[in-house]
Amino acid sequence: MKQCLLGIWLLIPVFCTAQDNKGLPFTISGKLNDVKDTIGWVYISYFNGSSRITDSAKVMNGAYKLKGNIEEPVLSRLTAKPKQETGTEDAVKNEMYSATVYLQHGDIKVESHNVFNSISVKGSKANDDFRRFEAQVQPYSDSMRSYYYQFSSARQAGNTPLMQDIQTKAMTLESYIKEQVFQPFIRNNPSSPVSLFVLQQYAGNGEIDINLIEPLYNALAPELKKYNSAIEIKERIDVDKRTAIGQLAMDFTQNDTLDNPVKLSSLRGKYLLVDFWASWCGPCRQENPNVVKAYQKYKNRGKGFSVLGVSLDRQDAKAAWLKAIHDDRLTWTHVSDLQFWNNAVAKLYGIQSIPQNFLLDPDGRIIGKNLRGDELDQKLEEVLGN
Numbered sequence: 001m002k003q004c005l006l007g008i009w010l011l012i013p014v015f016c017t018a019q020d021n022k023g024l025p026f027t028i029s030g031k032l033n034d035v036k037d038t039i040g041w042v043y044i045s046y047f048n049g050s051s052r053i054t055d056s057a058k059v060m061n062g063a064y065k066l067k068g069n070i071e072e073p074v075l076s077r078l079t080a081k082p083k084q085e086t087g088t089e090d091a092v093k094n095e096m097y098s099a100t101v102y103l104q105h106g107d108i109k110v111e112s113h114n115v116f117n118s119i120s121v122k123g124s125k126a127n128d129d130f131r132r133f134e135a136q137v138q139p140y141s142d143s144m145r146s147y148y149y150q151f152s153s154a155r156q157a158g159n160t161p162l163m164q165d166i167q168t169k170a171m172t173l174e175s176y177i178k179e180q181v182f183q184p185f186i187r188n189n190p191s192s193p194v195s196l197f198v199l200q201q202y203a204g205n206g207e208i209d210i211n212l213i214e215p216l217y218n219a220l221a222p223e224l225k226k227y228n229s230a231i232e233i234k235e236r237i238d239v240d241k242r243t244a245i246g247q248l249a250m251d252f253t254q255n256d257t258l259d260n261p262v263k264l265s266s267l268r269g270k271y272l273l274v275d276f277w278a279s280w281c282g283p284c285r286q287e288n289p290n291v292v293k294a295y296q297k298y299k300n301r302g303k304g305f306s307v308l309g310v311s312l313d314r315q316d317a318k319a320a321w322l323k324a325i326h327d328d329r330l331t332w333t334h335v336s337d338l339q340f341w342n343n344a345v346a347k348l349y350g351i352q353s354i355p356q357n358f359l360l361d362p363d364g365r366i367i368g369k370n371l372r373g374d375e376l377d378q379k380l381e382e383v384l385g386n
Contacts, residue, residue, distance in 0.1 A: 023048065023069025024105035031111045032062045032080070037277055039082040039115065042066070046076035046103060049228060057253040072227040073104040073126040073193035080115050101192065102127035129194040136181050142172060183216065198232055203233060206353045207370060210240045230356045239350030249274070249364050252345050254335040255323060256312070262308070263336050265364060269382060270304035273376070276351050278312040279324035284355040288328040290373045294380055295332060301384040303362050311336035312343050312354060 032039055041054045042064045049071055057064040059080075079098045100115035101108070101124070108123040121127045154162040181204050186195045199220070203213050214237050217230070224230055242250060252262040253263045264274070275291060277284035291307060298305035309330060313321040315338045325334055337343055343351075349358070359368035359379060368379050 023071055025067070025069050025101050026105055026108060028064075028066040028103075028108045028110055030057075030064045030066070030078075030109075032059060032064070032115060033111065033113045035062060035115055037081055038084075041081045041281050043081065044068070044076055045079070046070070046074050048074070063246070068103075068104055070105070072196075072229060073102060075130065075197065075345070076101050078104050078110070078116065095317045099341060100129040100130075104193070112272065127222065129189060129192040130197075133181075133185055133194055133198060136185065137177070141212070142178050142183075144170065147173070179333070181323075186216050187219050190219050193224060195220060196224050196227060196233075199233060200229060203236065208236055208240055210220045210237050210244075213237060223351065236350055237351075239348075243349055243358065243366060243369070245366055245369065247366050249358060249360050249366055250348055251364075252348060254337055254345055256333060256335050257325070264308070267306065267333070268360075268364050269362050270306050270318050271298075271362060271380070273307045273357055273371075274310060274349075274360065274363075275307055275357045276346060276349070276354050278354060279317065279320045280313065281354050285324065285328065287355050287372055288330060290376060292329055294376050297377070298380045298384050301380075303384070305380060305384060307332040308346050309334040310343065311338075312340055312346055312351075313338055314369060316341045 028044070030042060032042075039059045039062075041056050041058055044066050045052065045054045045055065046068075047053070048069065053068060054067060056067060057066045066379045077098055082097070096115050096117055099112065099119050101110060101121055102120075104126045104232050105197075106123055108121065108127075110119065110121050112119040130291070140225055147166055151166045151170070153162060154166060181199050186198055186202075188271075199213070199216055202216065213233070217225075217233055219239060220230065225234070234310075241247075249264065249357050251263065251265045253261050272293070273294075277288070279285075295305065295307055307330075309325070309332065311321050311334060313336055319340055321334075321336065321338070324330075337345075349356075356370055357376075358366050359371055359384070361367050367383070368376075371379050
């Protein structure tokens with residue numbers, strides 16, 4: 001199932017990377033009621049830009065204080081650590097000993113009973129907005145959680161048809177809720193930082209639909225568009241426009257496995273699949289046999305077909321990259337700067353998850369995106385068939 005789907009329905013935030021920025025200070029003054037002297041520490045975890053921040057405060061007479069800096073309002077998780085293990089079931093402990101609080105600049109007061117079973121937050125309007133959003137999503141949460149656990153069970157059992165059926169149902173429900181809950185929330189709360197958070201969840205980590213995302217981004221208040229996460233969404237929108245079907249693929253040069261420079265435009269004249277992958281990427285390696293099959297089938301058809309592999313491997317993993325090329329029998333040109341997610345070509349093309357690919361016609365124009373398995377074969381048959 002898609003990562004963004006699980007992020008939304010299990011309320012695990014999907015944080016976008018962002019540039020460093022001056023932090024805005026916040027303080028949480030917390031009070032744990034009805035716990036006597038059983039809790040020793042309260043931990044907080046959140047993202048500030050691209051950095052995960054973890055901090056802690058000692059609990060004294062039920063009180064604790066946490067301080068930090070954030071570059072924009074962000075969702076955090078508080079976790080209470082008992083002085084002694086209670087032997088409680090993990091599922092109960094997770095709900096009882098943790099809570100989410102939406103951080104924003106200023107003084108925030110958090111009061112809770114029975115650890116975090118009942119919690120009150122004052123001083124964060126963003127937290128109030130997030131609770132309203134949660135309440136709107138709640139009627140559908142049980143169904144989505146059920147789909148998640150059914151999918152996990154089917155995957156463990158190796159039941160692929162059931163996995164596909166569950167995913168289809170989940171994606172249908174997700175699309176419905178995005179339309180009925182997400183879109184209205186963003187449009188009705190254009191100045192709330194939670195609307196930006198919801199838009200991040202809506203966009204996910206893969207390819208975005210600019211026909212849906214751009215109008216929602218445009219609906220945000222100007223002050224929200226100054227945040228780094230909003231700037232990143234705008235950059236993704238701009239990249240998607242530049243990599244839309246019909247656009248001339250942006251040219252680039254990167255070194256091959258022998259450190260010889262390869263220029264994309266030099267490969268024109270054939271249909272070309274620009275394939276973003278990595279040796280460490282399981283789904284990429286699973287898809288490689290399909291690409292090999294397509295390459296063998298169509299490389300001599302019509303004007304011809306070839307592949308350019310762009311690897312997101314690390315600087316210290318060139319050997320693993322070369323081994324994967326050999327093991328998977330990828331007998332086409334491969335390039336990489338071995339900079340992992342900072343690969344210059346990946347950043348140029350807005351790649352935030354792999355595998356991803358772009359099919360170019362002999363003139364270098366994009367005629368297909370993210371074609372895998374039968375979809376790739378069908379598209380190549382369409383353009384290269386007899």
